[in-house]
Amino acid sequence: MTEPLLSVRNLRLDIPTGGGTLHAVRGIDFDLNRGETLCIVGESGSGKSLTSLALMGLLGKSINRRADRMTFDGTELTTASQSQMRKLRGARMAMIFQEPMTSLNPAYTIGDQLAEALLLHRKVSRQQARDRAIELLEKVGITAAESRLSQYPHQLSGGLRQRVMIAMALMCEPELIIADEPTTALDVTIQAQILRLLHDLGREMNMAVILITHDLGVVARVADKVAVMYAGELVETGPVADIFNAPSHPYTRGLLRCIPLPGKTDRGAKLGTIPGIVPSLVGEVEGCVFRTRCPHAVAECRGDIPKREDGNHAFRCIFPDGKRHSEKELTV
Numbered sequence: 596m597t598e599p600l601l602s603v604r605n606l607r608l609d610i611p612t613g614g615g616t617l618h619a620v621r622g623i624d625f626d627l628n629r630g631e632t633l634c635i636v637g638e639s640g641s642g643k644s645l646t647s648l649a650l651m652g653l654l655g656k657s658i659n660r661r662a663d664r665m666t667f668d669g670t671e672l673t674t675a676s677q678s679q680m681r682k683l684r685g686a687r688m689a690m691i692f693q694e695p696m697t698s699l700n701p702a703y704t705i706g707d708q709l710a711e712a713l714l715l716h717r718k719v720s721r722q723q724a725r726d727r728a729i730e731l732l733e734k735v736g737i738t739a740a741e742s743r744l745s746q747y748p749h750q751l752s753g754g755l756r757q758r759v760m761i762a763m764a765l766m767c768e769p770e771l772i773i774a775d776e777p778t779t780a781l782d783v784t785i786q787a788q789i790l791r792l793l794h795d796l797g798r799e800m801n802m803a804v805i806l807i808t809h810d811l812g813v814v815a816r817v818a819d820k821v822a823v824m825y826a827g828e829l830v831e832t833g834p835v836a837d838i839f840n841a842p843s844h845p846y847t848r849g850l851l852r853c854i855p856l857p858g859k860t861d862r863g864a865k866l867g868t869i870p871g872i873v874p875s876l877v878g879e880v881e882g883c884v885f886r887t888r889c890p891h892a893v894a895e896c897r898g899d900i901p902k903r904e905d906g907n908h909a910f911r912c913i914f915p916d917g918k919r920h921s922e923k924e925l926t927v
């Protein structure tokens with residue numbers, strides 16, 4: 596079996612605060628192969644953005660990162676030097692952020708910024724960089740690409756800026772691309788187009804894609820694998836078909852129940868709300884992180900919670916099937 600491109604074991608992110616240590620990410624594991632799209636879903640504050648920043652080596656200094664393993668194509672990222680990380684970023688792993696204006700420099704033309712991304716990491720001439728910029732702008736669906744090169748970011752619409760960001764991230768043909776809610780600022784039809792584009796380019800270029808999104812309709816359409824995050828833990832991971840057809844963790848089922856079922860999901864369907872609140876992430880959580888909101892919680896949920904694995908599908912619950920069947924009986 597080939598090694599996964601990205602392999603993460605027991606990643607923990609701690610943030611010292613006045614009131615104690617906030618354990619924002621509590622020991623997560625996942626693997627990602629080339630050409631695969633992993634969607635990370637979960638409520639606000641569950642640790643999705645911090646996880647992606649940790650992979651890119653872009654966490655603030657105040658955040659402590661520990662992992663048993665966090666490898667990218669065999670390179671251990673937790674011990675990589677700043678200069679090794681700089682070489683990887685942009686060249687082999689790239690990130691697309693929520694708001695394009697945070698990544699695009701208003702003072703430079705689109706052409707200069709796209710070319711710079713390539714000139715920094717590859718031995719190419721200005722003309723080659725320019726040709727590649729045009730090629731990629733066309734690939735991401737921008738018409739009259741050549742004439743865009745001399746424009747400044749503020750001259751483009753939000754949708755176009757987001758496409759330019761994707762083109763910029765792709766300039767060096769990275770092996771991994773991480774997109775953190777890349778389309779929240781855009782309207783729903785453009786969001787769907789851009790996410791589909793990212794997924795198709797991922798396939799075409801054999802890139803691994805990590806997509807953080809709240810849109811379960813998008814997840815159903817583009818994910819190969821899904822990771823469900825809750826209060827800093829991955830409570831369930833698996834192939835997209837398993838997650839939608841046989842969700843096992845009560846939290847995953849709660850999320851899916853909040854969206855229309857026939858055909859599984861509608862475009863633009865958002866994560867629904869589940870009664871109760873997320874436990875405080877300061878200090879240790881006793882037992883299952885979801886027990887305070889789980890309809891099936893019993894005294895044993897305060898103890899050790901086993902990880903149940905069946906092939907690539909895994910979830911954490913004291914009940915062997917997450918009480919899936921009792922819920923079915925309830926709804927009949």
Ligand SMILES: Nc1ncnc2c1ncn2[C@@H]1O[C@H](COP(=O)(O)OP(=O)(O)OP(=O)(O)O)[C@@H](O)[C@H]1O
Binds near residue numbers: 619643645
């Ligand atoms: N620099 C920081 N200092 C203190 N707490 C932080 C810091 N960065 C993140 N956190 C906390 O860590 C937790 C995880 O944050 P993170 O941004 O990863 O969540 P998220 O799942 O990406 O949320 P969203 O969907 O809203 O983007 C949250 O409780 C957040 O408040």
